[in-house]
Amino acid sequence: MKVIITENYDEMSKKAAEIMIELVKNNPNAILGLATGSSPIGMYQYMAKDCQNGGASYKNVSTVNLDEYVGLTADHDQSYAYFMRTNLFDHIDIDQKNTNLPCGSAPDAQKECDRYNALLETMKQDVQVLGLGSNGHIGFNEPNTPFDSLTHLVDLTENTIKDNSRLFASIDEVPRQALSMGIKNIMQAKSILMVVSGKNKAEAVRGMVKGEITPALPASVLQLHPFVTIICDKDAASLL
Numbered sequence: 281m282k283v284i285i286t287e288n289y290d291e292m293s294k295k296a297a298e299i300m301i302e303l304v305k306n307n308p309n310a311i312l313g314l315a316t317g318s319s320p321i322g323m324y325q326y327m328a329k330d331c332q333n334g335g336a337s338y339k340n341v342s343t344v345n346l347d348e349y350v351g352l353t354a355d356h357d358q359s360y361a362y363f364m365r366t367n368l369f370d371h372i373d374i375d376q377k378n379t380n381l382p383c384g385s386a387p388d389a390q391k392e393c394d395r396y397n398a399l400l401e402t403m404k405q406d407v408q409v410l411g412l413g414s415n416g417h418i419g420f421n422e423p424n425t426p427f428d429s430l431t432h433l434v435d436l437t438e439n440t441i442k443d444n445s446r447l448f449a450s451i452d453e454v455p456r457q458a459l460s461m462g463i464k465n466i467m468q469a470k471s472i473l474m475v476v477s478g479k480n481k482a483e484a485v486r487g488m489v490k491g492e493i494t495p496a497l498p499a500s501v502l503q504l505h506p507f508v509t510i511i512c513d514k515d516a517a518s519l520l
Contacts, residue, residue: 281508283489285517289477292511293322296409296475299509300327303407304336312343313408313466314368315419316360319475320409321367328371338374344403346410346419346466348384350433350457358448359384382431382459393431393459400431400465408469412476415439416484416497420460424495429462463501471507474499479515486519 286292300323304310314320330336345360354361361381369376380399386392410418417423420434435457436444445451466472476485488499489510495501502508 281489281503281505281510283517283520284509284511285520286511286513288513289322292475292477292513293320294326296320296323296473296511297326297330299473300407300409301330301336304338304341307406308337309340310342310406311403312341313405313469314343314345314364315409315411316345316347316363317411319411319477323409323475324368324371328368331372338372341374342378342403343374343380344400344405344461345379345381346408347434347458347460348382349455350384350389350459351455353385354381354383358453382461384455384459389433389457389459393433396431396459396461397465400461400468405469407471407473408466410466410472410474410499412474412481412484412488412499413440414443414480414484416487416499418463418466418499418502420458421463421466421498423498425463425498427463427467427495427501430464431459431461434458434460463498467501467505469505472502472505472509474502474508474510475512476510476516477513479518481512481516482519485510485512485516489520 348360352359382396422437441454445454448454487497493500493503
């Protein structure tokens with residue numbers, strides 16, 4: 281587990297983008313596992329800028345995303361499909377047919393989980409980007425999710441609903457469920473790249489890097505992965 285500590289969010293974003301850009305340049309057919317939330321936005325902006333300036337090309341790249349809210353259509357402005365288009369896909373030369381997310385509006389959630397698991401069987405991520413929840417969740421794998429879990433329907437915790445409510449008009453509008461890659465799906469990636477910033481994540485970072493490996497802190501499982509890079513700003517690293 282390699283930990284890189286940066287001065288601030290912008291430096292963290294730039295460093296993470298450099299890693300992603302180099303990977304795509306070295307492997308133009310890469311399968312990128314992507315994440316949403318505020319943590320990777322800066323990284324996506326640097327990736328887009330690089331692509332627009334003649335850097336890495338995403339024409340033959342495929343993507344798989346970690347998760348999606350249940351009940352939101354892909355064009356809902358709080359869906360993760362919409363987030364990915366507005367923050368990355370619309371600004372790079374990717375073929376959007378090669379971008380994959382769980383479908384939050386699928387009529388049968390279990391069937392959709394099975395479909396996504398089958399897809400992930402054939403699409404092993406060259407890198408999986410992760411953020412980190414203040415309670416140590418990765419994707420929407422909340423505390424005490426089994427380490428052998430696959431894509432599943434998740435009831436979001438009050439902690440996560442509260443964390444995500446800042447993006448909605450009111451807390452009542454935050455979906456109560458999501459479809460999320462399981463921990464086993466995440467751990468199948470050849471490499472993991474985590475971006476994490478802010479003092480409110482410091483306790484989770486400490487537990488992930490130095491604590492016991494336990495489902496009570498889902499991110500602690502990353503200690504078992506052979507190729508993990510964690511890029512955090514000094515606030516997030518303040519308890520290391």
